Amino acid sequence: MLRGHLTAAMAFAAMLAASSARAEEPITLRAMGSFHVGGRLVELTGKPVKEMALTPGGVPARFDPNGTYQVEQMYVQYFLPAREVGTVPILFWHGGGMTGVNFETTPDGREGWLNMFVRKGWGVYVSDAVERGRASWAQYPDIFKGEPLFLTTSNPFTRFRIGDGPDSYDPDPARRRLLPGSQFPNDGYENFVKQIVPRWTTTDDATLAAYLAEIDRVCPCVILFHSQAGQFGFKAAQARPGKVKALVAVEPAGVGDPAKVDALKGIPTLMIYGDFIAEDARWPKIRASGVAFAEAIRGAGGHVDVVDLPAIGIKGNSHMMMMDRNNAEVAGVIEAWLAKNGLTRAP
Amino acid sequence: MLRGHLTAAMAFAAMLAASSARAEEPITLRAMGSFHVGGRLVELTGKPVKEMALTPGGVPARFDPNGTYQVEQMYVQYFLPAREVGTVPILFWHGGGMTGVNFETTPDGREGWLNMFVRKGWGVYVSDAVERGRASWAQYPDIFKGEPLFLTTSNPFTRFRIGDGPDSYDPDPARRRLLPGSQFPNDGYENFVKQIVPRWTTTDDATLAAYLAEIDRVCPCVILFHSQAGQFGFKAAQARPGKVKALVAVEPAGVGDPAKVDALKGIPTLMIYGDFIAEDARWPKIRASGVAFAEAIRGAGGHVDVVDLPAIGIKGNSHMMMMDRNNAEVAGVIEAWLAKNGLTRAP
Numbered sequence: 001m002l003r004g005h006l007t008a009a010m011a012f013a014a015m016l017a018a019s020s021a022r023a024e025e026p027i028t029l030r031a032m033g034s035f036h037v038g039g040r041l042v043e044l045t046g047k048p049v050k051e052m053a054l055t056p057g058g059v060p061a062r063f064d065p066n067g068t069y070q071v072e073q074m075y076v077q078y079f080l081p082a083r084e085v086g087t088v089p090i091l092f093w094h095g096g097g098m099t100g101v102n103f104e105t106t107p108d109g110r111e112g113w114l115n116m117f118v119r120k121g122w123g124v125y126v127s128d129a130v131e132r133g134r135a136s137w138a139q140y141p142d143i144f145k146g147e148p149l150f151l152t153t154s155n156p157f158t159r160f161r162i163g164d165g166p167d168s169y170d171p172d173p174a175r176r177r178l179l180p181g182s183q184f185p186n187d188g189y190e191n192f193v194k195q196i197v198p199r200w201t202t203t204d205d206a207t208l209a210a211y212l213a214e215i216d217r218v219c220p221c222v223i224l225f226h227s228q229a230g231q232f233g234f235k236a237a238q239a240r241p242g243k244v245k246a247l248v249a250v251e252p253a254g255v256g257d258p259a260k261v262d263a264l265k266g267i268p269t270l271m272i273y274g275d276f277i278a279e280d281a282r283w284p285k286i287r288a289s290g291v292a293f294a295e296a297i298r299g300a301g302g303h304v305d306v307v308d309l310p311a312i313g314i315k316g317n318s319h320m321m322m323m324d325r326n327n328a329e330v331a332g333v334i335e336a337w338l339a340k341n342g343l344t345r346a347p
Numbered sequence: 348m349l350r351g352h353l354t355a356a357m358a359f360a361a362m363l364a365a366s367s368a369r370a371e372e373p374i375t376l377r378a379m380g381s382f383h384v385g386g387r388l389v390e391l392t393g394k395p396v397k398e399m400a401l402t403p404g405g406v407p408a409r410f411d412p413n414g415t416y417q418v419e420q421m422y423v424q425y426f427l428p429a430r431e432v433g434t435v436p437i438l439f440w441h442g443g444g445m446t447g448v449n450f451e452t453t454p455d456g457r458e459g460w461l462n463m464f465v466r467k468g469w470g471v472y473v474s475d476a477v478e479r480g481r482a483s484w485a486q487y488p489d490i491f492k493g494e495p496l497f498l499t500t501s502n503p504f505t506r507f508r509i510g511d512g513p514d515s516y517d518p519d520p521a522r523r524r525l526l527p528g529s530q531f532p533n534d535g536y537e538n539f540v541k542q543i544v545p546r547w548t549t550t551d552d553a554t555l556a557a558y559l560a561e562i563d564r565v566c567p568c569v570i571l572f573h574s575q576a577g578q579f580g581f582k583a584a585q586a587r588p589g590k591v592k593a594l595v596a597v598e599p600a601g602v603g604d605p606a607k608v609d610a611l612k613g614i615p616t617l618m619i620y621g622d623f624i625a626e627d628a629r630w631p632k633i634r635a636s637g638v639a640f641a642e643a644i645r646g647a648g649g650h651v652d653v654v655d656l657p658a659i660g661i662k663g664n665s666h667m668m669m670m671d672r673n674n675a676e677v678a679g680v681i682e683a684w685l686a687k688n689g690l691t692r693a694p
Contacts, residue, residue, distance in 0.1 A: 026375050026376060026377050026429045027375070027376045027378075027379060028373050028374070028375045028376075029373060029374045029375075029376070030373050031374075032374060032426075032462065033451055033452035033458065033459075033462070034448060034451040034452050035452060035456070035538065036448075036538055036541035036542060039541060041500065052496075052548065053548075054443055054496075054546070054548055054575065054600070058600060058601060058633075059629045059632050059633055061506060061629065063496060063498075063502070064499070064502075065497065065499070066499075067499035067500070067501060067502075068499055068500045068501070068518075069497060069499060069500065070500050070537070070540045070541055070543075073541040075448065077451070079379075082373045096401050099481050100481075101381060101383075101422065101481050104380055104381040104424070105380035105381050105382060109382070111380065112380075115379065115380070128481070133480055133481045134446050134447075134448050134475070134480045134481060134542075134544075136541070136542075136543065136544045136545070137544075137545065138497075139495075139497050139545075148486075149399075149401075149410060150412065150416060150485075150486050151410075152411070152412070152413075152414035152415055152416060153388065153414070153415045153416065153417050154414060154415070155410070155411075155414075159408060171415075190417070191382065191383055193417045194383035194386060194417055194420040194483070195383060195481075195483075196417075196483065197481075197483045197484075198483070198484065198486075199401070201399065201400075201401055228401065253401070253405060254405060282406045282408065285406050286405075286406055
């Protein structure tokens with residue numbers, strides 16, 4: 001189901017674009033670095049003081065757990081190419097239980113979207129949202145409410161539309177039942193699982209607040225967001241419409257505030273979905289929610305392209321399309337869309 | 348206290364070297380990327396199944412906590428310069444409650460040792476050890492034993508030899524009592540605190556195992572390790588002596604196995620200490636333990652240079668010397684030592 005001005009010719013252009021910057025060429029950066037942003041201070045009181053050695057045989061140190069804690073900040077790492085092609089940088093926001101690692105080297109060792117976009121001349125900001133990765137997490141239940149959720153190795157295999165049915169996972173890659181034509185790098189699945197981090201379901205407000213702090217520091221920008229970050233990407237754009245020049249929603253699992261779609265009418269938006277959605281237990285409903293939100297934005301006078309990759313001839317994509325074997329081709333679709341929307345200049 | 352062949356002239360050469368690669372020049376990489384390595388699978392049984400929506404208003408999914416978990420892996424990010432000067436790459440191992448972020452941009456926004464070493468032509472592997480950052484962590488007490496330790500914002504201020512005495516910290520940077528001549532970027536202290544992650548005291552074996560997996564994948568190499576990683580750096584080199592070409596122990600808080608110093612005799616080693624040690628409550632004992640280990644290595648026929656920065660005219664360094672204001676000068680000392688030990692080639 002292809003909407004807006006995206007055409008098969010554009011998909012072909014995307015494929016060509018995807019192959020034009022080669023992994024063998026050096027990457028030249030005018031800057032790279034990282035920072036933490038956002039967060040707040042929380043005071044804890046009434047807890048016993050401990051004396052403990054942190055290293056076996058080490059010198060004991062005194063730890064008074066009462067006091068002020070820095071919590072709910074996020075981590076951002078940036079790579080700015082020497083020759084910038086994007087008119088603004090692009091922010092990559094990962095999904096739930098994930099970190100920015102999603103966008104780096106793929107689990108089977110190929111380049112990820114970070115390298116691909118930087119090679120094309122995009123300044124890229126990859127982040128770890130509140131509660132995970134290098135953003136750190138806060139003690140619960142004192143500060144974070146509720147317990148974190150841990151995923152078994154097999155859990156994402158069907159939920160992310162890699163395996164064909166609930167019992168399709170097997171520890172032996174050769175014995176897994178993949179969806180037909182799956183582009184997920186099955187041999188790298190164990191490495192993918194190593195990327196997964198614990199997830200709370202109670203930190204959404206803090207996560208959005210930190211993302212707004214990132215926007216205030218870095219933007220104007222494009223925001224590319226995945227899965228759980230659907231709600232954060234749309235809500236952040238609703239809160240900072242003047243700073244967000246385009247949105248790329250990669251299989252958003254949540255959407256923005258329906259009462260504020262008006263704020264999004266000036267922000268060109270791409271929604272992109274992979275394969276195997278119709279047959280899935282949950283994804284038809286998740287996609288329908290995204291498409292309904294797109295319709296609401298259009299109703300307010302906005303512009304949203306909803307791209308189902310199979311409809312433009314790109315088949316087999318899982319929920320983790322940034323690491324699928326054809327990730328360069330999918331990146332090419334996004335890059336072509338950004339160019340079409342005036343977000344690139346001549347290199 | 349200057350030992351071995353390090354001289355004041357060498358410190359001067361280091362200072363010159365530190366200023367020769369400028370932050371304004373582009374960084375050209377032949378490759379950059381990341382991977383996870385190591386870890387093991389753990390089976391959990393007998394826990395209740397949950398049905399939960401992960402996103403507000405989202406479609407509920409089934410979470411069966413019984414099953415197999417991937418735990419105790421570590422995260423590694425690498426930057427390989429187009430023109431390599433190091434004969435082998437260098438691995439940066441952070442200290443306790445820290446992540447690889449320590450070596451990136453400093454808390455006050457200057458370049459860290461990662462950029463500095465890459466600019467000088469070193470391939471650099473920056474990692475997050477088991478339990479922290481992008482390495483993820485495992486549920487406790489089921490898998491990790493014991494609870495994690497969280498640091499208050501003020502805790503590291505004196506423990507890392509930044510503040511002058513136990514009550515020297517104040518939320519207002521202007522009202523903090525710094526050690527005289529401190530090189531720590533006081534105005535960036537809040538940003539430094541945002542880098543800190545929870546710390547277990549029960550994961551040392553798993554941490555070492557993952558570091559060995561990193562060595563087996565990446566080395567031959569130099570390993571530069573800080574603080575808590577003192578024990579990991581020396582023990583890893585004792586376990587893989589043929590793969591480790593040099594060790595740089597930055598204020599090691601622990602050491603290797605005294606019964607296996609023989610394994611270290613062929614590995615040139617630099618131990619480097621900052622300022623304010625004699626007056627500190629804990630650091631004289633920590634330093635003495637490092638120096639005694641150095642003597643034991645020498646007794647086995649090995650070569651260790653112990654450098655106290657103040658003794659070569661570099662004053663004011665905290666425990667976090669990689670982010671102190673004179674971090675380029677300290678990097679220069681290390682780079683000059685590596686060159687002197689034959690680990691560089693003409694660029």
